Amino acid sequence: MSSWKQRCESDWGIHGAPMPEDLDWKSVHEAAPLGRNLIKNPSPLGLNKDVPPPEPELPEVPGGGPARFQPEGDFSNWTTAVEVLPYDASGIPAGAVICGLPQFSWFSLEQIVDLKAQGLWEKLLDEFQPEIHVQDWYEESQLHQNIYQLQxxxxxxxxxxxxxxxxxxTEDLENYSHTWKEVSHVFSGYGPGVRFVHFIHRLKNSFLNDFFPTQFTGSSVVVKPVKTS
Known part of the structure; x- marks a missing residue:
């Protein structure tokens, strides 16, 4: 066994995993595909889950101007889309005077992780089937009952x-804590053939004289050197 192959096996604790002889183990070791976040640009809004999300700033004078449906940020490596939702007048008593309604929108961000391009090898994915951990953090708010989706x-x-x-x-609109909320899932025992991870999340925003987004941070896809059941 080559020294680089031994280093990969030892550093990642994957004893018993298939280690083909025809791989460039030096390149695999340098890529470090196991145990690191494979999502590129995981926090495009520049926020950190270890710091409370910023409180929304309420302007003294309504901003006016055209409606806005996408937050500001560096969304490189993400494919983004906006879906503007129709006005929702449900729950408003008949005959009530409506001065203005918030207009909601979904802002989606997606990314496809190529596992082989990241340094993982086919036999590891097909036979050893390491756990694939997915995690995300979004801002708890009272913007709406449904403000976040992950697929x-x-x-x-x-x-x-x-x-x-x-x-x-579903959000608890009765109790406002304004903290980061964790969303996570572990894929295990998924069977052979996995080559890509498609990560997409949607966050709801609102516009009523000003823009009120749902913020997120710390998106991650991590392949861990743990054999699945």
Whole structure:
């Protein structure tokens, strides 16, 4: 066994995992595909989960101007989209005078992680099947009852879905804590053929004279050197 192959096995604790002889183990070791976050640009809003999310600034004078539906940030490495939702007048008593309604929108960000391009090898994914840990953090707020959605898919080489997990939490509008809320999932026992991880989350924003976003940070996809059951 080459010294680089031994270093990979020792550093990652993957004894018993298939270690093909035909791989460039030096390059694999330098890529460090196990145990690190494979999401690029995980915090495009420049926020940190270890610091409380900033309180929204309420202007003394309404901003006016055209409606805005996307937060400011560096969204490189992400594919983004905006879905503006129709006005919701439900719950308003008949005959009530409506001066203005908030207009909500979903802001989605997605990224596809190519596991082989990150340094993982086929036999490891197909036979050893290490755990794939997904994590995200979003801002608790009273903006709406549903402000966050996460969908993660494990895909084959031809992008066929092998396994997927969707999270759609509901917010407690009676208790305002304004903290980061963790969302996570572990894929295990997913079977052979996984080559990509498709990560997509959607955050709800509101516009009523000013823009009120739902913020997020710390998106991650980590392949851990743990054999799945």
């Amino acid at each position: 993660v898919k494990l895909l084959s080489s031809d992008k066929t879905v092998i396994s997927e997990h969707t999270i759609k939490p």
